[in-house]
Amino acid sequence: MLKINNLTATVNDGAQTILNGLSLHIPAGEVHAIMGPNGAGKSTLSYVLTGKDGYDVTDGSVEYLGQDLLAMQPEERATAGMFLSFQYPLEIPGVPTMTFLRTALNAQRKSRGDKPMSAPDFLKKAREIASDLKIKPDMLKRPLNVGFSGGEKKRMEIFQMMMLEPKMIIMDETDSGLDVDALRIVADGVNALRGPERAMLIITHYQRLLDYIVPDRVHVLADGKIVASGDADFAKKLEAEGYDAYAA
Amino acid sequence: MQPNSTPALTEAETILGGALPHRRMEAWKWTDVRASLRQKQGLTNICTPEISVPEGIIVSRETIPAESTVMGAFAARFVTDCIVISTPENYKSDQPIRISGLGNGHARILIKLAKGAELSVVETHESDTASFINLDMQFDISEGAKLTRTIFHADHTDTTRIASSRINVQTDGEITQHMLSFGAGLSRFETRLTAQGKNVKVDIHGAYLLDEKRHVDMTSHIDLIDENAQIRQSVKGVITDKARGVFQGKFHVHRRAQFTDAEMRHDALMLSDTCEVRAKPELEIYADDVACAHGNTVGALDESALFYMRQRGIPASQARALLTQAFVAQAFESMADNTEFMTRISNWLEQRL
Numbered sequence A: 001m002l003k004i005n006n007l008t009a010t011v012n013d014g015a016q017t018i019l020n021g022l023s024l025h026i027p028a029g030e031v032h033a034i035m036g037p038n039g040a041g042k043s044t045l046s047y048v049l050t051g052k053d054g055y056d057v058t059d060g061s062v063e064y065l066g067q068d069l070l071a072m073q074p075e076e077r078a079t080a081g082m083f084l085s086f087q088y089p090l091e092i093p094g095v096p097t098m099t100f101l102r103t104a105l106n107a108q109r110k111s112r113g114d115k116p117m118s119a120p121d122f123l124k125k126a127r128e129i130a131s132d133l134k135i136k137p138d139m140l141k142r143p144l145n146v147g148f149s150g151g152e153k154k155r156m157e158i159f160q161m162m163m164l165e166p167k168m169i170i171m172d173e174t175d176s177g178l179d180v181d182a183l184r185i186v187a188d189g190v191n192a193l194r195g196p197e198r199a200m201l202i203i204t205h206y207q208r209l210l211d212y213i214v215p216d217r218v219h220v221l222a223d224g225k226i227v228a229s230g231d232a233d234f235a236k237k238l239e240a241e242g243y244d245a246y247a248a
Numbered sequence B: 001m002q003p004n005s006t007p008a009l010t011e012a013e014t015i016l017g018g019a020l021p022h023r024r025m026e027a028w029k030w031t032d033v034r035a036s037l038r039q040k041q042g043l044t045n046i047c048t049p050e051i052s053v054p055e056g057i058i059v060s061r062e063t064i065p066a067e068s069t070v071m072g073a074f075a076a077r078f079v080t081d082c083i084v085i086s087t088p089e090n091y092k093s094d095q096p097i098r099i100s101g102l103g104n105g106h107a108r109i110l111i112k113l114a115k116g117a118e119l120s121v122v123e124t125h126e127s128d129t130a131s132f133i134n135l136d137m138q139f140d141i142s143e144g145a146k147l148t149r150t151i152f153h154a155d156h157t158d159t160t161r162i163a164s165s166r167i168n169v170q171t172d173g174e175i176t177q178h179m180l181s182f183g184a185g186l187s188r189f190e191t192r193l194t195a196q197g198k199n200v201k202v203d204i205h206g207a208y209l210l211d212e213k214r215h216v217d218m219t220s221h222i223d224l225i226d227e228n229a230q231i232r233q234s235v236k237g238v239i240t241d242k243a244r245g246v247f248q249g250k251f252h253v254h255r256r257a258q259f260t261d262a263e264m265r266h267d268a269l270m271l272s273d274t275c276e277v278r279a280k281p282e283l284e285i286y287a288d289d290v291a292c293a294h295g296n297t298v299g300a301l302d303e304s305a306l307f308y309m310r311q312r313g314i315p316a317s318q319a320r321a322l323l324t325q326a327f328v329a330q331a332f333e334s335m336a337d338n339t340e341f342m343t344r345i346s347n348w349l350e351q352r353l
Helices: A042-050 A072-080 A097-111 A119-132 A151-165 A182-192 A208-214 A230-240 B012-016 B070-078 B303-311 B315-330 B341-352
Strands: A002-011 A016-026 A031-035 A056-064 A084-085 A168-170 A199-203 A216-222 A227-232 B050-052 B056-063 B083-087 B097-100 B106-114 B118-126 B132-141 B146-154 B158-171 B176-183 B186-196 B202-208 B215-224 B230-238 B244-253 B263-271 B275-286 B290-297
Touching: A016 A042, A016 A056, A016 A227, A031 A230, A042 A056, A042 A072, A042 A084, A042 A168, A042 A199, A042 B263, A072 A084, A072 A227, A072 B303, A084 A151, A084 A199, A084 B202, A097 A119, A097 A151, A097 B315, A119 A151, A119 A182, A151 A182, A168 A182, A182 A208, A216 A230, B070 B106, B070 B132, B070 B158, B106 B118, B106 B146, B132 B146, B132 B176, B146 B158, B146 B186, B158 B176, B176 B186, B176 B215, B176 B315, B176 B341, B186 B202, B202 B215, B202 B244, B202 B341, B215 B230, B230 B275, B230 B315, B244 B263, B244 B290, B244 B341, B263 B275, B263 B303, B263 B315, B275 B290, B315 B341
Parallel strands: A031 A199, A031 A216, A084 A168, A168 A199, B083 B106, B097 B118, B106 B132, B118 B146, B132 B158, B146 B176, B158 B186, B176 B202, B186 B215, B202 B230, B215 B244, B230 B263, B244 B275, B263 B290
Antiparallel strands: A002 A016, A002 A056, A216 A227, B050 B097, B056 B083
């Protein structure tokens, strides 16, 4: 589903290389985790894949569902099913959560040539998912993420993910800011989305999240590239031994 | 030319018969009528406003002394009979007074709310061709009366419009004013409000959205004379191309105006590198037990928020429009029904972003 080959990306007009020949292949139906020390390039990878400004790709390629991902605008990537759960979700003042999400959902449907989802269908779906994630209905009326706690924002990311039903899910430090109960609720939501047509890339510092969302593969990202890979048990070994063995 | 000599009148000034406000006058430094007024036709026209009033409202014409302002004097020179609209005491109606046809010439309108009256006034200030409009309005709000004023403004790009309002409010009087402006070649909406009695409540909000070379100036001067006034003012600006927005706001809290609670805000969103915003918030306070605040910001749209919205599949132009609309909407939160304003704003944004 996602084939990253020798990806190299810089910031500050080439002054700093963050990704340095990164290669990674995530087939449909699999969940991959990326772990690594601070500053390894984990968040940069999520931003380059979703098309944020400020990163220059100087080498390599990314193929997503047979398309050249790097040639697509951020909204085109989203419409093609790519979703990023942000490490720090943005506050959108003045735009109620439901308005925001309905605009996003219908913009995606329009780009795909589908009819907009009707208001009753949208509301029904939103209520069901909010209830599963234990999100209070009045939060959905408030401007998106404005005044929400860190944990509420993370839960709202998962809410949006479940509403939009993306194909390729990237989760950047989704566990940070969540207590154990919230983590379980979020993990249940994510696990419900696992399926043969969907792939996930989970970026995390800690192994904790991977107890709840068990990955098929675990990779270590250090100095801008994948330096080691293994199965789910590999994450436990990393947690015990640290990343020192992999850092330059 | 000698430093203090009077400069020769411009062609427009000669036709009008006196000097126009210009940039060397502190209150007009960003709205230079003398330099900008290019029209030679229609400068002495008398405007015939279209006024529709609900039952029970009396409309007459009276001779009223001229306002002491430069533009007020011009209005009185050409319009001797002022239109006077008055309500009986404790008047109430679901229907507003509608004033339109303010597209050309000088006009004078006085609106009097008697004791306990509640009145809505909806004004439309529009012109389809290059015009000159000088409108002088006065509102007298008696004890316990409530005025709701809604102003919509959209002029031709070469129109010059000066609209001044003097508003006098007595004890327990209230005014709620909302204005939406899409600008003109040169335009100024000036509100001079005096809260003469106690417990006066003022909400005076507005937004301007300007493109091309449009100019709007929202100037207000609020005098608080007596105790316990509550003032809320919030103005939002969206400017692009080579447009220019001007905000001047002043609260003058007199010695007797204890327990005044006043807030003034002006925030502008600049969407191009060539647009211009000028802002001058002022507080002058002589009473010692008051709460007065003012805030002023100028900035661009939040790029991180834009990326977040695009990551969810919202096209860049739509994301910009949604963020901008949410920003402007804050000025109209306190309106009973802001649907018409919000529709006009979203149409404007759709065509330009």
